[in-house]
Amino acid sequence: MLDHPAPKGFLSRYVFSLDHKVIGIQYIVGAIVMGLVAAYLALLIRTQLAWSGAIQQPEDYLAIVTMHGTLMVFFVVSPLLSGLGNYLIPLHIGARDMAYPLLNMLSFWIYVLASVIMLASFLMPGGAAAGGWTAYPPLSGSESFLPGSGWGQTLWILGMALFITSFTMGGLNFLTTILNMRTKGMTLFRMPLTVWGFLVATVLALLAFPPLTAAALMLLFDRHGGTSFFMVDAVINDQLIAMGDGTPLLFQHLFWFLGHPEVYVIVLPCICLLFEVLAAFTRRPAFGYRPSIYALLCVGLLSMIVWGHHMFVTGMNPWVGKYFSIATVIITAPFAVIGVNLVASVWRARLRLATPMLFALATISAIGFGGVGGLFLGTMTSDIYFHDTYFVVGHFHLMIGTVTMLSIMAAIYFWFPKMFGKMMSEKLGKLHFWLTAPSMMAVFILMHMQGLGGMVRRTYDTSVYTYNEGANSSLTTPITILAMIAVGAQAIFLWNFFYSAFKGQPSGRNPWEASTLEWEAPSPPPHGNFGDELPIVHRGPYEYSPEGVDQDVLPQAAPDPDVASTDTEIPE
Amino acid sequence: MSTTGIAAPVRAQNRRVLVAALVATVVMLFTAFAAAYLEHQGAARAANKWSPVALPGVVWINTAILAFSSVLAEVFRQSRRRGLLWGAMGLGLVFLGGQVFAWLELRRSGVYLPTNSYASFFYILTIVHAAHIALALVALATAARRPRIASLCVGFWHFLGVVWIYVLFILKGL
Ligand code: HEM
Ligand SMILES: [Cu+2]
Numbered sequence: 001m002l003d004h005p006a007p008k009g010f011l012s013r014y015v016f017s018l019d020h021k022v023i024g025i026q027y028i029v030g031a032i033v034m035g036l037v038a039a040y041l042a043l044l045i046r047t048q049l050a051w052s053g054a055i056q057q058p059e060d061y062l063a064i065v066t067m068h069g070t071l072m073v074f075f076v077v078s079p080l081l082s083g084l085g086n087y088l089i090p091l092h093i094g095a096r097d098m099a100y101p102l103l104n105m106l107s108f109w110i111y112v113l114a115s116v117i118m119l120a121s122f123l124m125p126g127g128a129a130a131g132g133w134t135a136y137p138p139l140s141g142s143e144s145f146l147p148g149s150g151w152g153q154t155l156w157i158l159g160m161a162l163f164i165t166s167f168t169m170g171g172l173n174f175l176t177t178i179l180n181m182r183t184k185g186m187t188l189f190r191m192p193l194t195v196w197g198f199l200v201a202t203v204l205a206l207l208a209f210p211p212l213t214a215a216a217l218m219l220l221f222d223r224h225g226g227t228s229f230f231m232v233d234a235v236i237n238d239q240l241i242a243m244g245d246g247t248p249l250l251f252q253h254l255f256w257f258l259g260h261p262e263v264y265v266i267v268l269p270c271i272c273l274l275f276e277v278l279a280a281f282t283r284r285p286a287f288g289y290r291p292s293i294y295a296l297l298c299v300g301l302l303s304m305i306v307w308g309h310h311m312f313v314t315g316m317n318p319w320v321g322k323y324f325s326i327a328t329v330i331i332t333a334p335f336a337v338i339g340v341n342l343v344a345s346v347w348r349a350r351l352r353l354a355t356p357m358l359f360a361l362a363t364i365s366a367i368g369f370g371g372v373g374g375l376f377l378g379t380m381t382s383d384i385y386f387h388d389t390y391f392v393v394g395h396f397h398l399m400i401g402t403v404t405m406l407s408i409m410a411a412i413y414f415w416f417p418k419m420f421g422k423m424m425s426e427k428l429g430k431l432h433f434w435l436t437a438p439s440m441m442a443v444f445i446l447m448h449m450q451g452l453g454g455m456v457r458r459t460y461d462t463s464v465y466t467y468n469e470g471a472n473s474s475l476t477t478p479i480t481i482l483a484m485i486a487v488g489a490q491a492i493f494l495w496n497f498f499y500s501a502f503k504g505q506p507s508g509r510n511p512w513e514a515s516t517l518e519w520e521a522p523s524p525p526p527h528g529n530f531g532d533e534l535p536i537v538h539r540g541p542y543e544y545s546p547e548g549v550d551q552d553v554l555p556q557a558a559p560d561p562d563v564a565s566t567d568t569e570i571p572e
Numbered sequence: 573m574s575t576t577g578i579a580a581p582v583r584a585q586n587r588r589v590l591v592a593a594l595v596a597t598v599v600m601l602f603t604a605f606a607a608a609y610l611e612h613q614g615a616a617r618a619a620n621k622w623s624p625v626a627l628p629g630v631v632w633i634n635t636a637i638l639a640f641s642s643v644l645a646e647v648f649r650q651s652r653r654r655g656l657l658w659g660a661m662g663l664g665l666v667f668l669g670g671q672v673f674a675w676l677e678l679r680r681s682g683v684y685l686p687t688n689s690y691a692s693f694f695y696i697l698t699i700v701h702a703a704h705i706a707l708a709l710v711a712l713a714t715a716a717r718r719p720r721i722a723s724l725c726v727g728f729w730h731f732l733g734v735v736w737i738y739v740l741f742i743l744k745g746l
Binding site: 100 | 578582585586589590593594596597598600601603604605607608611612615616619621684685686689692696700
């Protein structure tokens with residue numbers, strides 16, 4: 001039951017494909033390309049900091065940091081998840097494709113266009129946008145403040161607008177597909193947690209991006225229409241620059257109303273997919289399936305009302321800050337439920353330490369370290385000290401950099417056999433893991449130490465400011481070396497990925513003996529995913545080592561064994 | 573493998589979810605503008621600088637036109653007489669023309685986009701709303717040929733009418 005016939009030519013098969021699997025892989029490859037750019041920028045940042053013989057001018061440094069952050073969040077991690085979601089959701093829920101294949105294809109190509117425009121920011125007179133990935137006005141509002149705030153910033157805004165369009169289109173597809181296209185027997189509470197993660201993330205994205213769109217539009221008007229929604233008069237080099245009497249704080253509210261939920265948009269699917277990997281490599285059900293879902297829903301809801309914890313030191317009313325502080329501490333409770341369930345899923349289990357499992361385990365520890373740092377930043381009193389130090393940089397890299405990257409790696413190693421019908425090399429996978437995970441964690445944990453010492457972020461040469469003296473600055477060079485190892489190790493991954501896609505060992509249908517629907521399909525699944533008949537779901541997603549049955553696993557689609565399991569009826 | 577496509581009831585359900593989600597995003601967009609407006613109004617009032625400008629009279633005529641267009645669209649939805657749909661769309665175009673007239677009118681009286689923050693909000697809110705109306709007109713045009721999506725398109729058209737009232741409420745009532 002598929003709208004579009006199987007494609008014939010090269011173009012319709014691999015380039016303008018309507019097939020969710022091809023689009024998923026396109027997203028992943030596109031994001032890998034952008035990831036190379038963004039990682040290169042990260043190394044430029046780190047070399048500048050470690051051997052700061054004034055290689056970069058301060059404006060260049062700020063542009064590099066800004067573009068690194070923007071690319072990583074919106075053009076690497078988000079599209080990686082768009083790719084995984086595209087690939088996995090229909091297979092996971094037993095659908096033949098997304099609800100709207102054409103919309104799906106358009107959203108990918110708009111992402112490509114957005115990427116090109118965003119990168120073109122570097123080519124503009126004055127250089128790329130440099131006002132930070134947060135693009136706070138007035139800094140981002142006028143060239144008189146920063147050369148990058150000229151055309152570079154305009155292209156940044158246009159690139160972001162296109163990205164938002166693409167992501168919203170993708171989100172509409174995810175939502176309709178998950179809600180309506182499930183196969184027979186796939187009730188909401190039999191969906192794999194990965195799909196739940198994508199569902200909550202999608203709803204958050206659809207609700208949180210429009211205010212950023214509003215803010216971007218107003219910023220555009222401020223820059224090119226002479227309005228002053230956000231702009232204020234400023235004094236630069238003893239000169240008064242008249243900009244009007246807007247309210248810069250307003251932009252921060254609108255930005256973080258998106259910015260905080262966006263963190264959850266990328267982190268929640270990453271955390272949820274861990275359950276899948278853990279279950280398969282412990283041969284036990286994921287611990288606390290329903291509690292995890294309820295916790296997920298609470299986290300999603302609460303994440304919309306905590307954004308002000310990014311703004312404690314902006315001069316916002318302290319009582320408002322107090323509210324945001326309390327709300328932030330409350331959100332750690334459901335989050336901790338998920339964390340405990342993750343740990344309980346591996347507690348005393350017999351682990352099969354294949355590469356995906358190694359990455360999954362490392363992700364759990366990154367969640368732990370990142371979570372602890374978050375407590376200090378969510379508490380207003382300590383954040384006043386930590387704000388704008390490397391403590392913040394270390395913290396958010398653990399959460400939205402390390403957690404996401406390690407978890408996505410787990411996912412790619414786990415689902416690669418499904419995508420290409422080939423295995424990735426285990427040897428290279430393990431080597432990649434041991435070079436990546438420890439060094440990445442070390443980089444960002446050490447950044448916390450510098451932050452504790454008061455090292456200030458977004459500073460092109462920390463040694464020119466005396467207040468950075470004693471801020472554990474002797475760690476700067478080791479951090480840079482570790483970062484080089486972490487980034488360099490990705491060469492092994494790239495080789496493994498592309499080589500195995502063509503030359504890997506054949507994987508067969510279900511190499512991990514996993515239970516969910518995608519493993520019922522051949523590897524790689526044909527056009528339309530499943531054969532003539534869609535699979536019918538008989539039970540929840542993680543029936544590993546089921547009781548009373550002489551079987552290692554009861555796949556979701558397997559008919560009931562002789563001994564009845566408790567959950568057998570097929571609801572309509 | 574059969575290629576009959578996604579089953580009709582699933583399709584209908586997909587469309588409903590799609591439109592509901594679109595409505596939610598538009599609501600969030602205009603809520604953000606309303607919040608921004610309130611913030612500006614508060615700050616400007618505290619500094620004794622809040623100076624709303626009189627809206628051009630044509631705005632009220634436009635409101636009536638949009639309301640009438642919604643009525644025609646609704647009767648179309650129930651009777652499926654295409655002429656009514658063309659009528660509703662024609663009125664939608666007249667509304668857009670009326671909005672352009674309102675902007676020119678303001679310009680003539682010396683109120684430009686940057687004049688003051690009330691004017692800025694007037695322009696940005698009406699421009700964003702007009703952009704949505706323009707896109708919805710395209711959707712309505714497709715509804716003429718595809719009766720199954722007609723109801724949803726008309727529903728969205730009504731929704732944009734409500735958003736217009738909301739815009740007026742922000743500008744006159746807050
Ligand atoms: C090994 C990999 C990485 C290294 C070495 C690295 C390094 C850095 C450094 C040193 C900064 C701060 C520079 C400064 O404040 O002066 C920074 C900023 C940032 N990074 Fe990374 N990063 C890496 C990966 C990532 C990833 C995966 C993400 C994904 C979300 C990310 C997102 C950001 C963001 C959002 C900023 C803030 C930009 C701003 O201040 O406007 N980074 N990175
Ligand atoms: Cu936050």
